[in-house]
Amino acid sequence: MRHENRPPSPRRSRLTRRGRLALFLGTVLGLGAALLIPLFPGERAPEKPRPLLIPEGWRAAQVYAAIDRELKLPAGSAKAAVASTALPLPAEAKGNPEGYLFPATYPVTSQSTPASLLTYMVETANKSLATKAVADGGKAHGMTPYQTATLASIIEAEAETRGDMGKVARVVHNRLAKSMPLQMDSTINYALNRSTVDTKLSETKIDSPFNTYERQGLPPTPIDSPGLQAMAAAVAPTPGDWLFFVTVKQGDTRFSATYEEHKRHVAEFNRLRAASRAA
Known part of the structure; x- marks a missing residue:
């Protein structure tokens, strides 16, 4: 977040039927843990899945691009698939999966599709x-799951460390309680489709539903894919009076x-940044 008069802040695998049978026979016959099961003639070895890593904080556009690359599809294929896929999204999302493309490592095989x-x-x-x-x-905070995902996405974008997540969450909750605009640069970055630590005063006045300087409350959608820790922080913020x-x-x-x-903290930030630029 920033203020009008300061620069922005920077930032079990499951056994197959054959596997179950092997384990059962090994136990009954006392053969120990290792038991080799030969393939029948003409039978192929099971396909080994490839991992697709989706990191915390990625936006939907980044996830779409990663899926297209992994599946070797033309750019835009995953994004186009959203409209024709009955994704189990809440009604509030209005078909937009932003914030619900959960960060994790997913198995990809030749049968995988967007x-x-x-x-x-x-x-x-x-x-x-x-x-x-969660x-x-x-x-307890009067939030729907979608609102929790939205708040968690801001925490994911704004907190520099996981240890700061609860405090960032508290700032958001305190500002909401006081009907103060959130003034989060991360939402401006989302509106402008960029990632930067530099936000100009003029950019805080852009006409966008994601401009949390001009509009009160949470933005209309999540701004990235929050992880479970950010979700937990959103609903259990660290106690404090920070704004x-x-x-x-x-x-x-x-x-x-x-x-x-x-x-005073901003002044120190400016001093350190000026010294860094001079060096």
Whole structure:
């Protein structure tokens, strides 16, 4: 986040039937753990899946591109598949899977399609949001699962470390409680389809539903794919009265309850950044 008068803050595998039979015979006959099962003539070895890694914080566009690359499909194939796939999204999403392409490592085989992978990701996001801690915590804060995903996406984008996630969540909750605009640069970056630590004053005035400087409340959709830790932080923020934060240097994010304190931290950020540029 930033303020109008400061620069932005930087940032079990499952046994097959044959496998089960092998394990059963090994136990009954006392053959131990190792038992080789020869293939029948003409039978092919099982296909070994390839891993597709989706990191925390990726936007939908990045996930689509990764799927296209892994499946060796023309660019835009995964994105186009969204419209023709009945993804298990909440009604609030209006068919947009942003925030629900859960970050994890997915198995890819010759049978994989964009639709199958996207569905797997959305189902995984739904399961994560339905875990007891996340679901109960969201309800306690009066949030729907979709709102939890949206808030978690901001936390994923703004927190420099996992240890900061709970504090960033608290800043958002405190600002919402005071009807203050969130003023998060991450939402501006999403509106402008970019990733940067530099946000100009003029950019905080753009006409966009993702401009959390001009509009109060959460943005209309998530802005990236949050992980389970960000989801947990969204519904169980660290106790505190903070309203501001700025990453002064790598590994050093300062949280403030007053604007005066925040300005001192910003001044230090500016000094360190100027010195770095001069060097």
